[in-house]
Amino acid sequence: MNIVVCIKQVPDQPTIRIDSERMTLIREGVESTINPLDRVALEAGLHLRGRAGGQVTVLSMGPPQSEESLREALAAGADRAILVTDPAFAGSDTLATSHVLARAISRLRPFPDLLLCGMKTIDSDTGHVGPQIAEELGLPQVCGVNEISLEGDSLVVERLSDGFLDTVEVTLPALISVNRDLCPVRSLALGSLETAFSQGNIARWGREELGLSEEEVGPKGSATRVQRLLTPASTRKGELVNGSPRLLVDRLIGTLEALGLLDEEDG
Amino acid sequence: MDKSGLLHGVWVFGDYRNYFQNRVTLQLIAKGRELAETLRTRVTVLLLGEAVHQYAMEYIAHGADIVMVAEHPDLRCYQVESYTNVVARWAEAFKPDILLGGATSFGREFFPRLAKRLKTGLSADCVRLEVDPDTGLLLQTTPAFGGNLLAEVVSSHRRPQMATIHPYVFKELPHKASAVGRVVYPEIEVKANTQVRVLRSRRQQARGGNLEDAQIVIVGGRGLGSREQFKLLFELAELLAGEVGATRPVVRAGWADEERLLGQTGKTVKPKLLISIGTSGALQYTTGINGAETIIAVNRDAHAPIFKMADLGLVGESSAVLPLLLETLRKRI
């Protein structure tokens, strides 16, 4: 089975800092990591390869340093890694990003049987790119999957969607996005990471290799743009109270009453 | 009514599957009315399914001007590809200006596909929507950088301007039995999707309760000290008719199921009241709760970051405060 896993390198949450004057992410000293749900998708891909044979290709669109995440994926067991990178891709919204990734996937030989990705990323959190890749490639999609089984030529998956547990059969090729319940993630043995760095097999594809015009990518290829950034309105009263447990409990209860969540005590 | 003129305006996708649990469609109709009034147009709700008459009537009762209906046995189950086919053809025919949907599980996988089909922009999980008085564009405010900042997004050239909105960001209008409106039935062709087949669909009471819909959420962190102390939160939740959430360290310690996890890799909640006990306030956690209307925090450390996000911060030992709170409430309720 030919499996392609789309991964994204994201800033590691605990190390994020915001420049509140310039309203941007402070990138210096920020650690990067594979988006957690993409790691789960990779694990799922490796498991499926174990059962059905075939190969796992990891694909990532990002700046050159995304190569680190691809090496991590190779060390975890992926067969092939491709970095889709070009300065022209910067500033792409999900419409443009999915267009670039769909184009890259359509260039793979053979065309994959299965596309796997995490349901959403911890930085943009939209969850749009997977469905938009599926739409461009004309593939069926099932999102938020927490269990996958192989049944002949199709996949039977399970997912929780708005309070319904669905069991869904989907014909291949298809796109599946996974949620956190899917697979426990293998932790990397130190040795294998070093081995991965010694392997040179990460291909780099840019705008021209993919046959994309400048109008199709970056801000020109995007439908949305960020007009401005704002800090979340600091409307919190931030009242701090010190005192005995009795005093603290009374203050808490007072607030519950003020919110109308308790009946006022008589007398 | 001008045959299709009034169909240009604000459209809202009618997500009715969990009608009593998830009233996001009614909330979006209310916001849609506000936007429509500014743009001098009307609100149309899209309704796809089988035997959906009662929802058409409910949407009119809650403020829709028009309900656009596709009734067909093959639309009975929510299905991304067949719904995309129908709504995309409607959008191409009637050219709405704005199309809103709830950020439900279905909405979050249907709207991106639809936006891609229509080659238009989509913003996710908006916390604010306004019409720019100068440009008439829809200003879509969404969380950015993991929720640390907010981004104001516009779709300057593509139409419709699409957005998904988290439940409980907007408030629904009350039911008005005297309301009247129009129902519209466009000619459409529906083809069953053969690539995706729902074999079984069972209503599932999530082990984490109904955290995302709960109006009161009580969260416990590692500072509670023990599994037994964490268990007390369930009693507190019951007394206040709320739900219990947990931070990552608590889930890792095995005191609570992953279903109850709040934050970056867990759920996002926007309740009326959130009480956070024994949590330090790590960013990965607080991005899941900063939409709560009122936050009360309890922690023994006056410098804990959680207090920066709380409306009321109580500095004290949770092991003393929590049992006393329970005792006091038990006597009252």
Place this chain on the structure above:
Amino acid sequence: MEFRESPISAHHNYLVNGMLAQGFVVGDPSSKDHFFFLADVVLQGETRPRISARLMDEDSHPLLELKVNRIGENPGKCSIESAFAGYRIRCSSGDVLIEVRTEAFANGYLTRIKARLFDEHGHLRVETRDESIWIHGEEYLFLAGPLPEGRAVRRK
């Protein structure tokens, strides 16, 4: 893109021509002896449909007049009986002429009508298919509000 439309209310609607509609009228209620069928708008506070009609058989013989769910002139010796969530009108032969059933939702009502009705020329004007009533001929209107008593109906 072609579309059909009808006015509806939040409170009560009928199922007609495969659509929801708050009220409809076939023919002219102000005429003295012609066929008509009126499913009038039901206002808040009421939960029963408002059906009035002058009915005849296939051979144009007058059968009965209905005035808001009650039998008036009855040359055909028809009878009315309660049915589940509604009522039924039978001819003297025992055949069901009209059956009316109202479904209650949490906050609204939907009335389905089963009927097969002919006008004074012997033409089939109303029949039921797939739970909805279907109207034949051009002389009908969807109502935007309750029909005032004695008001002549415009030709559609």
